[in-house]
Amino acid sequence: MINQIPVKTLHDGVVIPSVGFGTYQLKGSQGAQAINHAITNGYRLLDTAYNYENEATVGEAVRRTTVPREELFITSKLPGRYHHYDDAVTTIQESLYRANLDYYDLYLIHWPNPIQDHYVEAWQALIDAKKWGYIRSIGVCNFMPEHLERLKEETGVLPTINQIECHPFFNQAEQRKWNEEHQIVTESWSPIARANEVIEHKELQKIATQHGKTVTQVILRWHYQLGAIAIPKSATPSRQRENIAIFDFELTPAEMEAINDLTKPHGRINDQNPAEYEEF
Numbered sequence: 001m002i003n004q005i006p007v008k009t010l011h012d013g014v015v016i017p018s019v020g021f022g023t024y025q026l027k028g029s030q031g032a033q034a035i036n037h038a039i040t041n042g043y044r045l046l047d048t049a050y051n052y053e054n055e056a057t058v059g060e061a062v063r064r065t066t067v068p069r070e071e072l073f074i075t076s077k078l079p080g081r082y083h084h085y086d087d088a089v090t091t092i093q094e095s096l097y098r099a100n101l102d103y104y105d106l107y108l109i110h111w112p113n114p115i116q117d118h119y120v121e122a123w124q125a126l127i128d129a130k131k132w133g134y135i136r137s138i139g140v141c142n143f144m145p146e147h148l149e150r151l152k153e154e155t156g157v158l159p160t161i162n163q164i165e166c167h168p169f170f171n172q173a174e175q176r177k178w179n180e181e182h183q184i185v186t187e188s189w190s191p192i193a194r195a196n197e198v199i200e201h202k203e204l205q206k207i208a209t210q211h212g213k214t215v216t217q218v219i220l221r222w223h224y225q226l227g228a229i230a231i232p233k234s235a236t237p238s239r240q241r242e243n244i245a246i247f248d249f250e251l252t253p254a255e256m257e258a259i260n261d262l263t264k265p266h267g268r269i270n271d272q273n274p275a276e277y278e279e280f
């Protein structure tokens with residue numbers, strides 16, 4: 001049975017699934033097959049990026065499925081080296097050609113790169129690309145309040161989505177609160193922290209046992225109850241199904257609190273602090 005994934009409405013009226021599928025490292029024929037399995041298993045939101053070098057793989061999976069294009073929700077991202085306005089416009093067009101799509105449902109600035117400091121003109125390019133019909137909704141990744149404030153001040157437009165690193169060891173409570181106060185939906189990248197030692201955590205295992213669920217399902221349910229859109233990646237069809245079988249149980253407030261308490265100040269997976277880290 002295909003899981004029905006609930007949806008959310010963004011501040012521009014666009015409707016988005018509340019759990020998506022990460023595609024980082026899914027490339028070529030095996031990648032297209034894995035993404036195709038994900039669609040068959042019920043995922044509709046596919047998260048790619050220009051820098052993953054797999055927009056064409058996502059496009060191939062879309063070509064292979066019988067699910068109509070308008071039922072899918074496809075995201076890509078603008079890399080740091082193309083923040084200048086003209087480069088950004090060309091890159092969005094190139095992203096579309098690579099995936100053989102007429103439009104993206106969501107397009108994000110991948111990193112703010114505040115030292116380079118061209119993210120406002122990149123944002124203007126996304127605003128215009130939306131007007132031209134290339135993109136239905138526009139957002140950012142890894143933006144902090146000071147970066148978002150500048151978008152608001154200089155363009156008057158705030159993103160619909162801020163995709164940030166978020167998992168039990170680094171739960172970004174303050175950034176999520178800021179996003180929520182500004183009607184920006186948080187999307188969680190590496191939502192299960194790449195299935196590292198978090199999966200072995202005793203507290204999470206205890207909660208999972210109480211619900212007859214796996215630790216991964218407990219973590220993904222926690223994102224859902226926080227109001228964040230998790231985008232777990234898995235090349236494995238059984239795990240893909242496991243990761244969206246989360247709508248038949250509920251974590252108690254005490255369990256939510258216990259998971260919130262696992263966060264650590266230096267809990268980032270690769271120490272990528274967007275105030276300093278830049279990616280091109």
Ligand SMILES: NC(=O)c1ccc[n+]([C@@H]2O[C@H](COP(=O)([O-])OP(=O)(O)OC[C@H]3O[C@@H](n4cnc5c(N)ncnc54)[C@H](OP(=O)(O)O)[C@@H]3O)[C@@H](O)[C@H]2O)c1
Nearest residue numbers: 022023024141189190191192193194195232233234235236
């Ligand atoms: N905006 C950004 O800057 C940014 C940065 C990083 C990632 N992202 C996006 O976020 C997506 C997800 O993040 P991620 O890929 O870094 O990490 P993730 O989704 O937290 O973890 C993926 C890893 O977990 C394993 N896994 C998945 N489900 C599992 C399960 N039920 N049980 C055990 N292991 C499981 C996968 O293995 P198998 O594949 O072998 O099953 C894979 O090794 C990416 O794919 C990408 O789309 C965005």
